[in-house]
Amino acid sequence: MKKILALILALSLICAFFVGCGESGGGEEVQEGDGKTIKVGLICIGDENDQGYTYNFIRGKEAATEALKAEGINVEWIVKWNIGEDSACEDANIQLAEAGCDLIINNSFGHEDYMLKVAPNYPNIEFVSCTNQVSWGDNLDNTHNAFANIYEGRYVAGVVAGMKLQEMIEKGEITAEEAVIGYVGAFSFAEVISGFTSYYLGARSVCPSVTMKVQFVGSWSDATAEATAADALCDAGCVLISQHSDNSTPATTAQSKGAYHTGYNNDMVGVAPDASLIGTRIDWSVYFTQIIRAVSNGESFPQDWTGGFKEGAVVMTPLNEAIAAPGTAEKIAEVEAAITNGTIKVFDTTTFTIGGAPLTNAFALDTDGDFAPDSEEAVFDGCFNESHFQSAPYFALQIDGIEWLNSAF
Numbered sequence: 001m002k003k004i005l006a007l008i009l010a011l012s013l014i015c016a017f018f019v020g021c022g023e024s025g026g027g028e029e030v031q032e033g034d035g036k037t038i039k040v041g042l043i044c045i046g047d048e049n050d051q052g053y054t055y056n057f058i059r060g061k062e063a064a065t066e067a068l069k070a071e072g073i074n075v076e077w078i079v080k081w082n083i084g085e086d087s088a089c090e091d092a093n094i095q096l097a098e099a100g101c102d103l104i105i106n107n108s109f110g111h112e113d114y115m116l117k118v119a120p121n122y123p124n125i126e127f128v129s130c131t132n133q134v135s136w137g138d139n140l141d142n143t144h145n146a147f148a149n150i151y152e153g154r155y156v157a158g159v160v161a162g163m164k165l166q167e168m169i170e171k172g173e174i175t176a177e178e179a180v181i182g183y184v185g186a187f188s189f190a191e192v193i194s195g196f197t198s199y200y201l202g203a204r205s206v207c208p209s210v211t212m213k214v215q216f217v218g219s220w221s222d223a224t225a226e227a228t229a230a231d232a233l234c235d236a237g238c239v240l241i242s243q244h245s246d247n248s249t250p251a252t253t254a255q256s257k258g259a260y261h262t263g264y265n266n267d268m269v270g271v272a273p274d275a276s277l278i279g280t281r282i283d284w285s286v287y288f289t290q291i292i293r294a295v296s297n298g299e300s301f302p303q304d305w306t307g308g309f310k311e312g313a314v315v316m317t318p319l320n321e322a323i324a325a326p327g328t329a330e331k332i333a334e335v336e337a338a339i340t341n342g343t344i345k346v347f348d349t350t351t352f353t354i355g356g357a358p359l360t361n362a363f364a365l366d367t368d369g370d371f372a373p374d375s376e377e378a379v380f381d382g383c384f385n386e387s388h389f390q391s392a393p394y395f396a397l398q399i400d401g402i403e404w405l406n407s408a409f
Contacts, residue, residue, distance in 0.1 A: 035069075035071070035072030035073050035074055036072070036073055036074065036296050037073075037074040037075070037076055038073060038074070038075055038076070038102050038103065038292055038295055038296050039075075039076045039078065039099070039100055039101045039102050039103075040075055040076070040077050040078070040101060040102065040103045040104070040105065040292060041077075041078045041079075041080070041092075041093075041096030041097075041099070041101040041103070041104040041105065042057070042061060042077060042078070042079045042080070042104075042105050042107065043080045043083050043089060043092045043093065043096070043104070043105065043106045043107060043108075043111060044057060044058075044079065044080065044081055044082070044083060044107050044108075045082070045083060045084070045085065045107060045108035045110075045111070045220065045221065045246075046081070046082060046221050046246060047081040047082055050221060050223075050246050050247055050248075051247070051248050051266050051268075051271070052221075052245075052246040052247050052248060052264070052265040052266050053107075053220065053221065053246035053265050054081075054107065054246070055265065055266055056265040056266060056281050056282065056284065057107050057130075057284055058079075059283075059284075059285070060282075060283060060284025060285040060286075060287075060288050061077060061079075061284070061285075061288060062285075063283075063285035063289075064284075064285040064288035064289045064292060065077070067285065067289050068289060068292055068293065068296075071293070073292065073293060073296045075292060078096055078099055078101060080092040080095070080096065083111070084110075085108060085109070085110025085111060085114075086110075086114070087114065089106065089110075089111045089114035089115065090114040090115075090117050090118060093106070093114065093115050093117075093118040093119075093127070094118055097118060097121075097122045097125055101125060102125065102126070102295050103125070103126045103127075103128070103291065103292065103295050104125060104126070104127050104128070105128045105130065105288075106127070106128065106129045106130065107130050107131075108130075108131070108220065109131050109132055109189075109191070109220070111129060111132075112129035112132040112134055112135060113134075115127050115129055115135075115143070116129075116134065116135065116138070116140075116143065119135075119140055119142055119143050120140060122142075123140075123141075123142055124142070125142060126142050126144065126291070126295060126301075127142055127143050127144065128143075128144045128145070128146060128291065129143070129144070129145055129146075130145075130146050130147065130284075131146075131147050131191065131392065132145050132147075132392060133145055133390055133391075133392035135303065136302075136303040136304035136390065136391075137303075137390075141303075143303070144291075144301070144302070144303050144304070144305070145303065145304045145305070145390070145391055145392065146287050146304070146305045146306070146391060147282075147305075147306055147387070147391040147392050147393070148282040148283075148287075148306055148307055148308060148313040148314050148391075149306055149307065149308030149309075149313070149314055149386070149387055150195060150280065150281075150282055150314055151194050151195060151197075151198035151346055151347075151386055151387075151393065151395075152198075152308045152309050152314050152339050152346060153280030153281070153309075153314040153315070153316060154195045154196070154198045154199040154202065154280055155198045155199065155201060155202035155335070155339065155344075155346045156202060156280065156316060156332055156335050156336060156339070157199060157202065157242065157262045157278055157279065157280045157316070158198065158199040158200060158201065158202025158203040158204075158205075158242075158262075159202040159203065159205060159206055159331060159332070159335050160262060160277050160278045160319070160324065160328055160331075160332065161181060161199075161202075161203045161240050161242065161260070161262050161277065162202065162203035162204065162205065162206035162207035162210060163206050163207070163324070163325040163327070163328050163331060164240065164260055164277060164323075164324065164325050164328075165179040165181075165203065165207045165210055165239070165240060166179075166206055166207040166325070167325040167326070168239070169207070169209070174239055176209035177209065178237065178239065179207055179209050179210045179211070179239070180210070180211050180212070180213065180236075180237050180238045180239060180240075181199075181200070181203060181210060181211070181212040181213070181238060181239075181240050181241070181242060182212070182213050182214075182215070182230065182233025182234065182236065182238030182240070182241045182242075182259075183196045183199070183200075183212055183213070183214045183215070183233075183241070183242050183243065183244070184215055184217060184226050184229045184230050184233070184241065184242070184243040184244070184245050184250045185214050185215065185216045185217070185243075185244050185245070186216070186217060186218075186219060186220045186244055186245050186246075186409075187216060187218065187220075187409045188216050188404070188407045188409050189396075190392075190393050190394050190395060190396040191244075191392065191393045192216075192244045193393075193395060193396050193397070193398075194386055194393035194394070194395035194396075195244045195393070196212070196214055196242070196244060196402065197347075197352075197395060197397070197399055197402065198346050198347065198386075198395075199242055199262075200212045200399075200401060200402055201346065201347070201348075201351055201352060202335075202346075204351070204401065205351070206331075210401075211401050211402070211403070212401065212402045212403070213233060213236060213238060213402075213403045213405055214402060214403065214404050214405060215229040215232060215233055215405045215406065216404075216405075216406055216407065216409045217229050217245060217409070218409040219245075220245065220246050221245070221246035221247060222245075222247075223247040223249045224249070226243065226245045226246075226247050226249045226250050226253075227249035227250065227252070227253045229250070230243075230249065230250040230253035230254055230257075231253050231257065234253070234254065234257035234258075234259050235257075236405075238259065239259050239260065240254075240259055240260040240261065240262070241253070241254040241259050241260070241261045241262075241275075242261065242262045242263075242264075243263065243264055244264060245264070246265070248263070248266070248268050248271045248272070250263075251263055251268040251271055251272035251275060251276045252271055252272050254272060254275045254276075255272040255273075255274050255275035255276075259275060260275050260276075260277055260323070261275040261276045261277065262276065262277050262278055262279060262280075263276055263278070263279030263280075263317070264279055264280060264281065265279070265281045265282075266279060266281065266317065267279055267317035267318055268317075269317075269318070269320045273320070273322070274323065275323075276320060277319070277320050277323060277324050277328075278316060278317055278318070278319050278320065278324070278332075279316070279317040280314065280315070280316050280317065281314075281315060281317060282313060282314060282315075283312060283313055283314070283315050286307060286311060286312050286313045287305060287307070287313065290305075304390055304391050305391055306387050306391035308339070308340075309336055309339055309340045310340045316332065316336075319332065345381075345382065345383035346383075346386065347383050347384035347385075347386055347395065348382060348383045349379060349382060349383055349384060350382070352399040352400065352401070353399065353400045354397055354398065354399055354400065355400070356400065359379060359384065359397065360379065378394065378395075384397075
């Protein structure tokens, strides 16, 4: 009888273990020390194997956990991997709420609509939609938006790219007219447009002849489509590739085609050492640490948040000095400091034109009016003030020097 009872107990423990793993979808518990434990759900559009977008969120999660542990705050994470921008996201939010999460973070643009279906039913749980723009202005106190001023980092990455192109011109490897950048963009949304425009302006600040071609792929994360787009851009004469997409395939494709590359979300030098110059990424640990601390202390936190170089929320990946132009490291430090102190304004209206004319105002900040109220002008103090009215980007203007090869997405 004792053997039977022992067997039943063992089987019960095994079942409990697998049920717990199934609910977490890759969850991780951190329960050390005598401090409080906060349960946090994280819904991811991909998984950490993308070595890009979701991987960067996981880096933020892990760094925040360590920082909070030092403060006596323990974090139990439940992670939901590979959740699409569809009803599966609604289900994931419900499951995390029912699992007792104090805070639920959705990491993709298209997750927000589904999160907002669930949040009203759980007023004591805080819900965050990253890279989005509706939650901060709704009538719910427990919904939030967050993004970082990644356009600052993209401008710096553009400077690195421009310095490389200028070096190639001076060495006679390309002509000034052949200084063409190819950009793999996910969608023709303001977030992507803002990013590649700031990147281009950074490149042109050091390489005046540079032009850019943009190919949209219609997906945040499609490794094959991203590679195909990068390949086509190289065939169209682009000698340097950049991206606003989740995977490392634009980097590996650039290397295979003999082009250079700058990345996003992760250091891609490891997969393309002969091509990838640098990357930029959001350090989500800055925000995660703040909001989890607030929840632990029973405090409120902003319904809309953003930060840049100054706050440590935007960072550059290590420079590949083996292939970067001489003096690039020093230039990076100079430009970062100038952006931080306001000497450089990324969208300075004297640095670009639209249809040959300067930008004087921007009532229609996005074609469908979703990203900022049309009554608010974004142009003042000599620049387009990105992420001033809300954290989510709303620069959706097509400036001269950038050719959109398609705009169906």
